[in-house]
Amino acid sequence: MSMTGSDAAGGRLLVLDDDTDVGATIAAMGRRIGLEARSVSARTDFLALLDSWRPTHIALDLIMPEADGIEILGELGERGGDEIIILTSGAPARVREAAERLGLEHGLSIAGILPKPFSFAALGALIAQPIERPMAGKLAQPQTAGVGVTREHMMRALAERQFSLVYQPKINCREGQLAGFEALARWEHPELGALMPADFIAHAESFGLIDEVTVLLLEEGIGWLSERINDNRLTLAFNMAATTLTRPAIVDCLLQLCADRAFEPGRLIIEIAETGATQDPVRSLDVMTRLRLRGVRLSIDDFGIGYSSLSQLVRLPFSEVKIDKTFIAAASHSSEARSIISAIIGLARSLELETVAEGVEDLASFHQLKSAGCDFAQGYFIGRPMTGDAVMTWMGQPAA
Incomplete structure (x- = not known):
């Protein structure tokens, strides 16, 4: 309420x-x-x-x-x-x-x-003050708890393309201009309704279908940005599951998707949770290095909330650090959170990495990040996740 x-x-x-x-x-x-x-x-x-x-x-x-x-x-x-x-x-x-x-x-x-x-x-x-009820955090149960997503459900969803993307804009903090979008997966389940990634990605992994879901969504996102928005400066960030990160074949598949759409690989940012590269560290390093050699950018997601963030920065070829939203949310009233944000930005700059702040909900937070030297920001203050047509309206362009 x-x-x-x-x-x-x-x-x-x-x-x-x-x-x-x-x-x-x-x-x-x-x-x-x-x-x-x-x-x-x-x-x-x-x-x-x-x-x-x-x-x-x-x-x-x-x-x-x-x-x-x-x-x-x-x-x-x-x-x-x-x-x-x-x-x-x-x-x-x-x-x-x-x-x-x-x-x-x-x-x-x-x-x-x-x-x-x-x-x-x-x-x-x-x-x-106005209060928006938050989504439950780590202690809450996922929406699908107890309802039973089956492999047959997911096979049908792939065949009928029930999976889709919404896009959240990201802006350059210094100039205030649109820099790109993060593509966020959704599943319009015919029985369970709209499902968030937390409700089905783990199922896709356990059923051995995560690669198929990943490729379908990558194809949709790259196609949308290359066909609908005539601006080669805009990037597309996409979350990749840990199991897909260990598949060498994903590199050639991703590069072929880019080639088919004349989409420069350097415009694609693959976001990886810091725990994602630890399940099979050798294969993950293989895939990530190959992607970086072909120009694809890599972002360490939710930086600062795990135990291995610093070692991952040293070991893996990231190009970007994404500051976890819990620090951004706390910055307005916590000097410790502000100090951590400044430290992350300083560390990233010393390693020649760009920084992105997620969960920016108000102008004051944006100004704090800009003053601290953060490169990019995304959050409800800038724009909520939107369908492709809604993005066109948001940008003042005609929808399809």
Whole structure:
């Protein structure tokens, strides 16, 4: 759900704080903003009111003798509610930030942190800001859990070309101009609906069909960009699964696809998760080196969240580093995240690698990245993933 300050009137704020005076104060502040507000100090009362009173906002104390705020975040995530949550705590900043990240990983709508001692203005700002419910993170279950994607489903999908691409624009930070697109896979399943890559790529690998899916989507993406947009400067980034990365035949296949469309291989960027090159390191290095010798660019995806990022940069012929979106999301309120981003950009520059920031959601984040020297940026602030026809409209060109 999304709620702004104008929506606050008619909303309901439920406060859980073991200090009844503090809870009553937060509730009173909520009423001044225009919310109905109730305050409780017991976990059982809080859970009962979630069902009977159905609040739109929750103010949750993280440290309480009889109720663990972290445990309650987990319970809220399991319930799958759409309440907007404000965390209150006197804990150190890094601990509060870790709790906020955990809430987001549970798929909760976290408005932010209200450190103690708090002010009416700070609470009002958190209540008033628009909040988009995030997609559940690593702790969530995939959409297809329990529904059973079969090999027959996937064979039919390949035959009927049910797999398709959407394109998210990427811009040059320095000039603000369009630099290219990332191609993102989708499966329009006739029974399960629209499926994201996390819902079917692992199935494709286990069924031995990932190469077929990869080639089909590469053909679509290269064909779309070469035929629809007359700009040879624009690049196309494409994610490649770890198993495909170990197949030497993919090199010739990819180069032939480029040749068939008169598409310069240097415009193609293959994004590889840092764990992708560790399953069969010798074959992966073989494939990656051959691709680079033919001009194809290689990007290490989600850089900074794994254990082997630095060793992979030294060992493998990457041309680009893609900064993980978790650092971008945290940069607005975490000095540590900003320091990590600056360090990654500095490291990449010293290795003569370009940098891309993903998950750029607002102008402030973009300005921070530009000031830090990041080369490229993508995210909802720049453009959401779009169909090919929607991209043409976004660019001010006629669709097919």
